[in-house]
Amino acid sequence: MKSVVLILSIFGLLGSFSAQAGYEVGEVVNDFSLKNIDGNQVSLSDYGDAKGVIVVFTCNHCPYAKLYEDRIIELHKTYSAQGYPVIAINPNDPEKVPEDSYENMKKRAKKKGYPFVYLFDDTQNVAKDFGATRTPHVFLLEKAKVKYKVAYIGAIDNNPQSAESADQFYVSDAIASLDSDQPVKVTNTKAVGCTIKWK
């Protein structure tokens, strides 16, 4: 009995480690289903017609998420027509940051006129599966037959303070590569951001 417990706990540990590590570029992404701000459940598998999806872990309160908010809106406006819509996901625990509650997500989306879905990861399992660590944190997914796999992980561009001052556009460049069947040149970038507020 003891050994069973031991084995289970080892598997438990391994499970938690692998969950923390998250997806790497090239890996296939599991389907997920989360509640949108309109009350409807949205799944990755709903995006059957898309060529890819720009998954952005973001939130209401983080100053860096706010700085990128207009750029995320622009990404969706530019790329959803080309087959790459944005799926925004708030993974923060509202107990820790009340500003990131589901009700406040609705308010924020309405105020800014989000053209994309804004989903609430209330169990934080999706953020853990992805290995998201901060907001904003982008995972560009490309359609691989039926499933989606990760094509790029990181920042939107290389200047949080001002979109005009950025001179590297990681997400746009990656989409351009995918769209022309070229390998994505920069597949991982790092950026300062707010920690995800875990439960």
Added chain:
Amino acid sequence: MLGSSEQTRVIHIPMFKTSLCSLLIVFLLSVVSSSFGQVKVLSFEEFERQHLNAEGDTLFVINFWATWCRPCVAELPYFLEAEEEFSSDEFKLLLVSLDFKTDLDLKVKPFLEKKGIGSEVVLLDDLDYNSWIDKVSEEWSGAIPATLFLNPEKGIYIFKEGEYEKEILLNQIRQLL
């Protein structure tokens, strides 16, 4: 001739002492004011040369924070307590603000003043994060707070992303001293 030069010396020595004294006072005042009001703005290269590549048998605790980052602000008092508790020969705290340079006078300096923080603070002015985050640590995703424990002579280079609780931080430092 000899007498007059001796006389000159007698007259000049106290004057010299006075000017030395006032110089010392000016110097001390500038040291005190700089420790409270001054925040050096560093490029990554300067930060790397001056701090990441520092030498000696001292535990350098380098905390990456920003005025806008709530968990950073929440854990700052623990770092200040550590600075009080441990001697300055074996322990040195550096607070690295990742606020924008344009917020230095608007946010960072007023924040430090309000909190009465006299620790060494630098502002790391390089927004092209992807170009340098890995040079601090490959374990760092970029989220803050983040802390680096560094003792060049003992070969200690420990990085942690995330917020510290008070006792865990103090124990970590005790272990490394």
